[in-house]
Amino acid sequence: MASTAGRPTRVAKLPPRERILDAAEELFQSEGIRRVGVQAIAEKAETTKMAIYRHFGTKDALVAEWLRIVAADYQAVFDRVEAAYPGRPGEQILGMARFIAEGLPAISHRGCPFINSLAELPDRSHPARQVIEEHKALQTRRLVGMCAGAGLPDPEQAAAEITFVLEGAQVSTQNGSIDQTGDRLMRIVQGIVDRHRSPQEASPAATG
Numbered sequence: 001m002a003s004t005a006g007r008p009t010r011v012a013k014l015p016p017r018e019r020i021l022d023a024a025e026e027l028f029q030s031e032g033i034r035r036v037g038v039q040a041i042a043e044k045a046e047t048t049k050m051a052i053y054r055h056f057g058t059k060d061a062l063v064a065e066w067l068r069i070v071a072a073d074y075q076a077v078f079d080r081v082e083a084a085y086p087g088r089p090g091e092q093i094l095g096m097a098r099f100i101a102e103g104l105p106a107i108s109h110r111g112c113p114f115i116n117s118l119a120e121l122p123d124r125s126h127p128a129r130q131v132i133e134e135h136k137a138l139q140t141r142r143l144v145g146m147c148a149g150a151g152l153p154d155p156e157q158a159a160a161e162i163t164f165v166l167e168g169a170q171v172s173t174q175n176g177s178i179d180q181t182g183d184r185l186m187r188i189v190q191g192i193v194d195r196h197r198s199p200q201e202a203s204p205a206a207t208g
Contacts, residue, residue: 017055019045024066029110033063033120033128063117064127070113071135078142089149090193093162096143097189100166101182104173112170139163152196161192 014022023044027036038059042049056062081095114132121129140159147155147162169185172178 016045016047016051020047020052020055020062021066021069024062025069028063028066028117029113033117060127064131067113067117067128067131067135071131074135075138075142078139089146092146093143093150093193094186094189096146097162097166097186100169101185104169104182104185107170107173111174112167115167115170115174147196150193150197152193154196158192158196162189165189165192 020041023041024036027041027044038049038052041062042052045052052059052062056065077096077099078092081092081099085091085095114136117128118132123129124133140163143159143162144155147158152158165185165188169178169181173181178184
């Protein structure tokens with residue numbers, strides 16, 4: 001839902017449902033889920049509370065739909081790196097890490113939408129939390145697949161280490177505890193991949 005156009009001009013051209021989602025995204029990201037009421041979303045979207053309930057039924061359903069869109073955007077990154085590095089899963093892993101590293105400056109201001117949302121949604125039966133958990137499970141499966149394709153002997157362990165680093169880098173960037181997080185992230189992920197490879201596969205000529 002991101003765009004280079006100015007928000008008023010861009011939003012004015014959107015259909016009502018997309019206008020609501022755009023407003024919800026901006027408010028949830030900047031102020032948090034719990035603090036934002038349906039009335040505030042309606043005002044931001046230049047619509048009515050009745051219209052929001054007509055399109056989404058409940059605020060919880062709106063939150064879930066917003067996160068479903070965010071999750072789809074993240075899953076699309078897997079598709080892009082797989083297309084960019086066909087048959088080179090090692091480079092695909094680094095491509096995923098690069099995507100996170102390049103997005104860290106934005107994280108420093110607003111935080112990861114999944115991490116922020118989980119902190120506000122302790123009830124695991126909440127529909128939005130279920131969206132996050134399903135997304136993260138799929139993300140892990142795809143990363144394990146890349147690690148297996150790269151010939152790493154313990155792909156689940158390698159994927160776990162990479163996940164810890166990717167998510168930890170986002171939290172560290174948000175709280176400002178570590179500098180140069182992007183560069184450090186890339187070096188650590190490269191080190192994980194190299195360490196899990198056999199000595200032959202870890203040679204400079206190998207690309208996964």
